[in-house]
Amino acid sequence: MRMSQDLAYAARLLLDAERIVVFTGAGISTESGIPDFRGTDGIWTKLSPEDFQLDRYMRDPKARIRAWQTRFPKMFGNAQPNAAHEAVVDLWKAGKLLGCVTQNIDGLHQAAGLPQELMAELHGNSDGIACLQCGKQYEPDAIEARWIDGDLDPHCDDCGGILKSTIVFFGEVLPRAELLRAEQWAHEADAVISIGSSLSVYPAAYIPLEIASRGEVFIIINNSPTDLDSLASLRLDGMAGTVFPQLVGAITAG
Numbered sequence: 001m002r003m004s005q006d007l008a009y010a011a012r013l014l015l016d017a018e019r020i021v022v023f024t025g026a027g028i029s030t031e032s033g034i035p036d037f038r039g040t041d042g043i044w045t046k047l048s049p050e051d052f053q054l055d056r057y058m059r060d061p062k063a064r065i066r067a068w069q070t071r072f073p074k075m076f077g078n079a080q081p082n083a084a085h086e087a088v089v090d091l092w093k094a095g096k097l098l099g100c101v102t103q104n105i106d107g108l109h110q111a112a113g114l115p116q117e118l119m120a121e122l123h124g125n126s127d128g129i130a131c132l133q134c135g136k137q138y139e140p141d142a143i144e145a146r147w148i149d150g151d152l153d154p155h156c157d158d159c160g161g162i163l164k165s166t167i168v169f170f171g172e173v174l175p176r177a178e179l180l181r182a183e184q185w186a187h188e189a190d191a192v193i194s195i196g197s198s199l200s201v202y203p204a205a206y207i208p209l210e211i212a213s214r215g216e217v218f219i220i221i222n223n224s225p226t227d228l229d230s231l232a233s234l235r236l237d238g239m240a241g242t243v244f245p246q247l248v249g250a251i252t253a254g
Contacts, residue, residue, distance in 0.1 A: 027196020
């Protein structure tokens with residue numbers, strides 16, 4: 001009953017919003033079989049965050065080899081979008097979504113049908129590979145073929161530079177175009193819904209913080225407390241794939 005009341009209240013707060021920013025973290029994809037980073041079974045319990053420090057990656061071939069071992073074969077297996085990803089698309093089709101800002105690198109929003117121009121992928125995307133020296137872009141399948149053939153630390157065939165996934169590593173600046181897009185949406189939004197994020201990683205968390213600081217509606221959907229709960233209009237406790245589709249259904253029913 002309590003959750004039903006909270007959902008109804010959240011829907012009322014969002015009913016007149018027409019420029020909603022959806023901000024997503026790892027928790028929106030756990031129901032697709034992709035672990036989060038910091039949970040008890042999260043990615044950092046299996047991999048060393050130090051291997052994903054940019055300076056270490058640059059200087060240590062062994063760290064690069066380990067990083068490519070996590071990238072190939074396909075990083076996220078056959079993970080498919082879940083009901084929460086699909087609900088973001090429903091919000092867009094209802095004419096209420098300004099854009100989706102994500103910390104995720106799995107591409108599941110696009111796989112669910114959200115256009116790329118409505119995405120701001122602040123931490124990059126696992127599908128891209130580029131040379132750190134000259135910037136040449138590579139198709140993942142081509143680099144995977146080289147890796148399968150024994151090239152465990154692939155370099156650029158133009159300039160000899162180190163190749164790296166376009167995932168943003170620790171110590172690496174966020175992709176400028178994605179950040180500018182997210183900041184523009186933050187200035188224009190009349191509401192923000194954060195889904196599956198602890199809201200503890202910056203500068204990404206500045207996006208919902210900027211919207212909330214202007215007094216706009218700020219709804220958090222997460223199955224545990226977040227760092228910005230005190231600023232939220234309301235936090236809905238639960239799994240993204242259950243709570244968010246219900247909320248979208250309630251605000252788009254008319």
